[in-house]
Amino acid sequence: MAHDATAHHDDHDHKPHGFVNRWLYATNHKDIGTMYLVFSLVMFFLGGLMAMVIRGELMYPGLQLVEPEFFNQMTTMHALVMIFGAVMPAFVGLANWMVPLMIGAPDMALPRMNNWSFWIMPFAFTLLLLPLGMKVFFGIGAGGPAGGWTLYPPLSLQGGDSVAFTIFAVHMMGISSIMGAINIIATILNMRAPGMDLLNMPVFVWSWLITAFLLIAVMPVLAGAVTMLLTDKFFGTTFFSATGGGDPVMFQHIFWFFGHPEVYIMILPAFGIVSEIIPTFSRKPLFGYKAMVYAVASIAFLSFIVWAHHMFTVGMPLGGELFFMYATMLIAVPTGIKVFNWVFTMWKGSMTFETPMLFALGFVILFTIGGFSGLMLAIVPADFQYHDTYFVVAHFHYVLVTGAVFSIMAATYYWLPKWTGRMYNESLGKWHFWLSTIFVNLLFFPQHFLGLAGMPRRIPDYNVAFADWNWVSSVGGFGFGLSQLIFAYIVWDCARNKSLAKATDQVWEGARGLEWTVSSPAPYHSFVTPPVIDDSKLAHGDVTH
Amino acid sequence: MTSTDLRELDARRAAAKRTAWIVAGVVFAIYGMFWLSGILGA
Secondary structure (H helix, E strand, O other): OOOHHHHHHOOOOOOOOOHHHHHHOOOOHHHHHHHHHHHHHHHHHHHHHHHHHHHHHHOOOOOOOOOHHHHHHHHHHHHHHHHHHHHHHHHHHHHHHHHHHHHOOOOOOOHHHHHHHHHHHHHHHHHHHHHHHHHHHHOOOOOOOOOOOOOOOOHHHHOOOHHHHHHHHHHHHHHHHHHHHHHHHHHHHHOOOOOOOHHHOOHHHHHHHHHHHHHHHHHHHHHHHHHHHHHHHHOOOOOOOHHHOOOHHHHHHHHHHHHHHHHHHOOHHHHHHHHHHHHHHHOOOOOOHHHHHHHHHHHHHHHHHOHHHHOHHHOOOHHHHHHHHHHHHHOHHHHHHHHHHHHHHHOOOOOOOOHHHHHHHHHHHHHHHHHHHHHHHHOHHHHHHHOOEHHHHHHHHHHHHHHHHHHHHHHHHHHHHHHHOEOOOHHHHHHHHHHHHHHHHHHHHHHHHHHHOOOEOOOOOOOHHHHHHHHHHHHHHHHHHHHHHHHHHHHHHHHHOOOOOEOOOOOOOOOOOHHHOOOOOOOOOOOOOOOOOOHHHOOOOOOOO | OOHHHHHHHHHHHHHHHHHHHHHHHHHHHHHHHHHHHHHHHO
């Protein structure tokens, strides 16, 4: 464990002066982490606004708010903004802030590349949002992409010039992600403090190491797929067009070879976060540390051999269907290990229920619901019924909202006192949790019923038979959206309100690990002198047995 | 911060740069081979 002196010794900050020097030329991992998190929050509300348009239109049968073409643009852009703009940058921001602190490194290994990774993002999203913005605010052009975030040809190629904007934006996001991933790998493999062995690292660090390998493995695949789309659209190639000997189904295979690991890129860091929070508020070391690490690695491996479960209905040989069905079901084993280990960590623990713990518990229960509906979708004959219905929408929103987003909320509350040096408003945090949890279930649970009853996804109008549950879902959606304003206020208040209680260095009574040995707020430069590691005080106790 | 600490930090940063180039090189090589096999096979 770090000497006490280390924290105080590093407490002089030497921050660069001026906005441009501090933020545009930022190389400090904490500043870049903050920029990622702020960017992600802005995108979260922008994507949320699109979701409100979708739920507003679907509140009643018939067309009332927007044209069908605009509705399709909303579903497409909502997904692209939330996946690439909100969830992924949030996890990268958390990694930037916390990985160096957790492994006793003074900064990321490649700070200038880190700057570049971040600053590509605002330009990428300007490109992505430009066609939609031009249409909405100036009435110019045909609007944004409307063929779904999966960009399946031939539908996606029938859009206007927005196709080129989307593809270049995806290229830029990919470059940003690959550089960020390489930086995280180099940091974790080379910048750990002496004594911080790989199997002593916090699970959050492990989860990010594995996620970073997933990122560099699959982002080039997406880049290749969209480049072929680009040449099909503008340069006369026929990679995905049967008229020239191409195959549109090939795009689906290539896309989902990226797309399924991408799902795990958005959930493995969440597993890491929850594995940090539950031990802290149970006041016990994590149950089965090594099993947790191996489970994350197993899930990452399996993510490469299950892609075709997204496309059972396009047709494939029976052997293919069976392989992808069983491989998908196999993921339940390491995932089950993780859920059981979280439960056993809590077993006979001295538990308290501060806001981070509430969100972590919400994650465990609600993500598991998403996992179970995933198992249902893995069954080939059942999937033939569920495919492209609201059941799928319900499934992936349980995984991504009550899974990934809840974990990001949990992480924010957990580490916010370390970032700002102040305790956030706990009562408001609890209000945020309970309102979010009630409304998110009101929003997404009825969508299971709608899907099982046959309501297709990505449509602006529907049969009156689906009216009641859609109304309930929309009310849940508006409630969930409004509840997030509490979150934005809490974060802003904690960052700005000097009258809030000062956070201690350890912040939480049960917290273990290097990040809690530096002062709160974390000094601008930390661990310039490597800390001395004491295994017994690390997050997971003695892991040698 | 002592000069030994600084030297040690510089060594770790140099090793990190090597790791980054190796990771990038391996990814480039793997996808380069895919690309090449596609071109040659066409």
